[in-house]
Each structure stands twice: as C-alpha cells, then as structure tokens.
Amino acid sequence: MAGITPASKIIIVGSGVFGISTALWLARSGYGDVTVLDMQDTASSGYDPLSGVDSASADLNKIIRFSYGSEIEYQRLATEAAKIWDEWNAEIAATPLDELPERLRDGEKKLWFNAGWLRMSSEDEFGTFELETLKNMEREGIREFQFRSDDEADINRAKERGWAHKLDPCRRQERFGTHKAVLDSTAGFVYAYKSCTWAQHLAKKAGVQMILDSVRGKVLDIGSKEGRPVVYTADGSEHSADLVVVAGGGWTPSLVPEVQDLLETTAGSVATVQIPKDRPDLWDRFSAENQPVIAWGTRQGKEVYSIPRDDNGIFKIGWRKTKWTNFEDVGERRISVPRTAHVTEKKETRLPTDALNGIKEYIEINFPELVPLGISSTRLCWYTDSIDNSFVIDFVPGRPGLAVCSGGSGHGFKFLPILGREVVKILQGQGPQTVYGRMWRWRSSTGNGRNGLEEGEQGPRVLSKQTMASETDWKFAN
Known part of the structure; x- marks a missing residue:
C-alpha cells in the first residue's frame, strides 16, 4: 500500500515487540495519526509478567545474540540493533529518575547486559x-x-x-x-518487560496514541467498509483506518484467518x-x-x-x-x-x-x-x-489496507529497537526493493521443513495430549 501519507490514520493491533517497534518508527518517520490497541494494559503493568500480563514480549528477560551463523541478513540487522541497545542504556542512565517510566526506576538503570x-x-x-x-x-x-x-x-x-x-x-x-x-x-x-516499557515510553513521546484496555482495546474482528479496513472492539466501537497492522503475537492467526497457513x-x-x-x-x-x-x-x-x-x-x-x-x-x-x-x-x-x-x-x-x-x-x-522461522511482515492478499507483522519464531525480541525501521519501508510499499521486505514477504511452503505447521491437531505437540506436571513435581527426588 504505497498510498499512505503522514496524515493517514494507522491502527496497530498489539503492543508487544513487533507492534510497539512499528508504532515508534512510524511516529518518528512523520506519521502523525498512529494508535495502538491492546486488550492488556501494558502501560500500567509495565509489561511485567508478575503483574498479570500474558504475551511473549511481557517476559522477565530475553537472550540477545548478534551471531546468526549463515543467516547473514539477520546477523547484520542484529548488529545494528546492538548499537541502539547501547544507546538506550546510555539514554536511560542519563535520564533523571523522576522522568523515567515507573518500571525503570527500580534496580539497575539499564536494559541490556x-x-x-x-x-x-x-x-x-x-x-x-x-x-x-x-x-x-x-x-x-x-x-x-x-x-x-x-x-x-x-x-x-x-x-x-x-x-x-x-x-x-x-x-x-x-x-x-x-x-x-x-x-x-x-x-x-535484556530485561524484556523494562525494554518494552521504554519503547512504549518513546512511542508516546513521539505522539503515538494508546488504547490499552480489556474492553476498549480488545479487537474482536477486522472488516472492511468502502474499501477501508475497520477494527471492531469489545466495547462495540468501530475504528476505521487507512491502514491496520496486526501485530498480535500468538493471537494473530485468530484475527487474520488468511495467515493460518503461514503462522502457528x-x-x-x-x-x-x-x-x-x-x-x-x-x-x-x-x-x-x-x-x-x-x-x-x-x-x-x-x-x-x-x-x-x-x-x-x-x-x-x-x-x-x-x-x-x-x-x-x-x-x-x-x-x-x-x-x-x-x-x-x-x-x-x-x-x-x-x-x-x-x-x-x-x-x-x-x-x-x-x-x-x-x-x-x-x-x-x-x-x-512461521513456516520457515523468518518473520511475516507484509500486506494480506485481497484485504486492502490490512497488513500482518508477526512470526517472531522465538528470535524476534533482540530486534525491538530496529525492527520498525524495516517495517515502515514495507508499509510504504518498498518491500520488494528491500532485502528484509523480500525475506518477510507473504509466502507459502511447498515441501518439508514447515516448522511443524503441517502436523495440525493430529500432531504430537498438542497440549491436551500431554501429561501436565503439578507443583508437587517442582521438588527434586532425594
């Protein structure tokens, strides 16, 4: 969708790594009407998993590695992210305590170790x-x-x-x-929840609006009216936009059925x-x-x-x-x-x-x-x-104004400071011209190695087929 302008109304569904990084980079790229919807109040909770937030981004800590073996494109992007992690550490250390988000005031004033x-x-x-x-x-x-x-x-x-x-x-x-x-x-x-809190703080300072609420921010469906996407939330509201970006983590396949053969x-x-x-x-x-x-x-x-x-x-x-x-x-x-x-x-x-x-x-x-x-x-x-462990960031075929930004596949968090830069290029229609736009494009898999997605409910990984451990199993045998 090459037609978005700085005045375009953009809605992002999800305030995790993919959503908040996209929002931050859109705002810093001159887009003045960006709103993030989330059914979880990640602002007041500070993304802290001990405060009742459930998402992959809302975690205590995440491994940060910049070496990717033969996957040189990811390695180069990770190396760029490393510089910003260092910059964020320096910026937080230099910020007066009362100007930091509340979750960053306790413990060491740094994100990346x-x-x-x-x-x-x-x-x-x-x-x-x-x-x-x-x-x-x-x-x-x-x-x-x-x-x-x-x-x-x-x-x-x-x-x-x-x-x-x-x-x-x-x-x-x-x-x-x-x-x-x-x-x-x-x-x-990195401290994951503190990192997301800092990114959200920067996004708000850049002008991003947030609706983070179990009813007003809960997206039930995404439809279309007069060729524009419409987001329906649990409070009965309809949010019309020029562009909707679904970055809902584990809830993404539920909101965008078309992606179900790409993401699990x-x-x-x-x-x-x-x-x-x-x-x-x-x-x-x-x-x-x-x-x-x-x-x-x-x-x-x-x-x-x-x-x-x-x-x-x-x-x-x-x-x-x-x-x-x-x-x-x-x-x-x-x-x-x-x-x-x-x-x-x-x-x-x-x-x-x-x-x-x-x-x-x-x-x-x-x-x-x-x-x-x-x-x-x-x-x-x-x-x-995703089917191949690479992200899925692209427009949904046949759904004008709707894009997906997901598929972290267990290695996305390290890109929090830099991911949005590449997402913005894709949303501007430059995807086919960029290396990451081509890597993360909408795709299909023919052959083996689909990361288990072909198993379906008949596969051995289904939770209902497992014997679940109880608290009594937390102790070790003498």
Whole structure:
C-alpha cells in the first residue's frame, strides 16, 4: 500500500515487540495519526509478567545474540540493533529518575547486559552445528569474540579480556573431566518487560496514541467498509483506518484467518528458581557479573537455556526441545491459540512433564547446588512460529489496507529497537526493493521443513495430549 501519507490514520493491533517497534518508527518517520490497541494494559503493568500480563514480549528477560551463523541478513540487522541497545542504556542512565517510566526506576538503570552467551555441549565433543557456526564466524571476521573452552589460545584471550571466569560456570571440567563450550562475548540478555516499557515510553513521546484496555482495546474482528479496513472492539466501537497492522503475537492467526497457513501459535516452556538473598554464595554466583547466558545441548537433544538471575533473584530456565500447540475452534477452523495464566478463558500455568523433567535434568547435571531449592514457578510462553522461522511482515492478499507483522519464531525480541525501521519501508510499499521486505514477504511452503505447521491437531505437540506436571513435581527426588 504505497498510498499512505503522514496524515493517514494507522491502527496497530498489539503492543508487544513487533507492534510497539512499528508504532515508534512510524511516529518518528512523520506519521502523525498512529494508535495502538491492546486488550492488556501494558502501560500500567509495565509489561511485567508478575503483574498479570500474558504475551511473549511481557517476559522477565530475553537472550540477545548478534551471531546468526549463515543467516547473514539477520546477523547484520542484529548488529545494528546492538548499537541502539547501547544507546538506550546510555539514554536511560542519563535520564533523571523522576522522568523515567515507573518500571525503570527500580534496580539497575539499564536494559541490556553484555553477560556473554555460553553455548555448552551436553556431550564430550562439539556438535556439527557448533563447528559450522565457528567457521561462519571466522568468515565474518568475528571469531576473535568467541572463546572455545578447549583451545589454549582462546582461553588466554578470554583471560586477557576478562571473560575466563565464564568459560565453565558449571565446573564441568572439574566434575566430569570434560567440558566443551564456546563463549560468545558479544551476547547477553535484556530485561524484556523494562525494554518494552521504554519503547512504549518513546512511542508516546513521539505522539503515538494508546488504547490499552480489556474492553476498549480488545479487537474482536477486522472488516472492511468502502474499501477501508475497520477494527471492531469489545466495547462495540468501530475504528476505521487507512491502514491496520496486526501485530498480535500468538493471537494473530485468530484475527487474520488468511495467515493460518503461514503462522502457528506455539508455546515454549519456562521455569524459575528463586535464588535467596541470604545466600551470598548463590546470589553472587548467579549474577550477570559471574553467570553468562547458557545454552545447553543445542541440536543434541537437550535444548535448554538459562539466564542470570534478576534483581529479585529470579533465575530463569527455558526448554526449547518441543513447542506446544493448543487447538480450539476459531471461526470455521480449529487452530492453535494461546492458553495463558491470566488472559484466556481457559487458564494454564503448568508445564508438560517432559518439559519440566528436561529443565530439572539441566539443574541436576549443571547446577546441583540449586536442587534443594526446587522449582519456584512455571509458565508457557506463547508466540508465533512461521513456516520457515523468518518473520511475516507484509500486506494480506485481497484485504486492502490490512497488513500482518508477526512470526517472531522465538528470535524476534533482540530486534525491538530496529525492527520498525524495516517495517515502515514495507508499509510504504518498498518491500520488494528491500532485502528484509523480500525475506518477510507473504509466502507459502511447498515441501518439508514447515516448522511443524503441517502436523495440525493430529500432531504430537498438542497440549491436551500431554501429561501436565503439578507443583508437587517442582521438588527434586532425594
């Protein structure tokens, strides 16, 4: 839709990473009538998941990595995002406390922590994927920032640069006699809810309007009148616009049926362990100063990660081996939809037993000192997978004025500061002329490797087919 002008009325459905980044960049690009609708009050809650917000963006923290192996386009965009993450840290540090959003006034005044990312093998040797990744980094000229735990030159370089203490935080060499890992010193994590709060703060300052309410902001349907899209909300209102951008995360396929063969709503499994403040040994050890982000057994059948504790002592562990689906009737089809802790009619905080056992195995093997503490909480993190793990940002065929901005596929958060820049180009009709517009275009898949979307309700990942763990399973066997 090349016809939008600075005066065009634009509605964005969803205030998560994709929606708020798009809103911010539209406003900063001169579009003066941008409104964000969301059924969750992400403003007063500050996106804090502990305040009852359910979305992939509303999380405690997210891994930030700028290395993408052979996916050079994503790597280049991530590298650009890295500069803005640094700028945001500096801007927040320089802002008087009373001028910051409330959620950013507590704890450290920063979003992004360069804690490093340890890609740790669960076996005695590196997997093929890791060796290929290192070769790609060599070609891209960033190998010097990667430290192999079994390479003397790398170990010495890590010592010189102050990273050696993060090469083996689980003491695997000492306990098992072998430790194969690579520490990426460019990576780390961000406080997710604080990052979205900051982006929303910047968007409001740039003139974006927000309707964040369980009734007034809840979108029931998107239709059309006189060739223009119309958004229908739960309070009975009709919002006509020149352009509607649906960035609804896990709710996107429900709102735009045409995207259901491109995107599927799935859930990752997350658990936390509460690190006690009266245990200075553990408190210090699991801090960002001493603990890297860890990925264990990637493509080796384990697929577990952990992120250093936050200011409140919450140590987050995620299990990525299986992404769950939850099928319900939506219109004339049964599709996967979120089943969350707070927002949905049917609520769920439990994890499938397989996921909880995978997380407990990670703790038992790598952090046995946490076993007496047990698991503190569990949640399902709902987002959207695309057929090929690449985003879907394009106009919906046959629906004038309607666009989709979704498909984060578990790796979208790092692009929060920069994504909207490329989205604006696509919305201006430049998509076919830009590398990201071509990557994220409306598409179909013919062949295998559809990220599980072809399974449907008959597949093994459906939540109703799982044995769910209860709180009694949070404790470890003696």
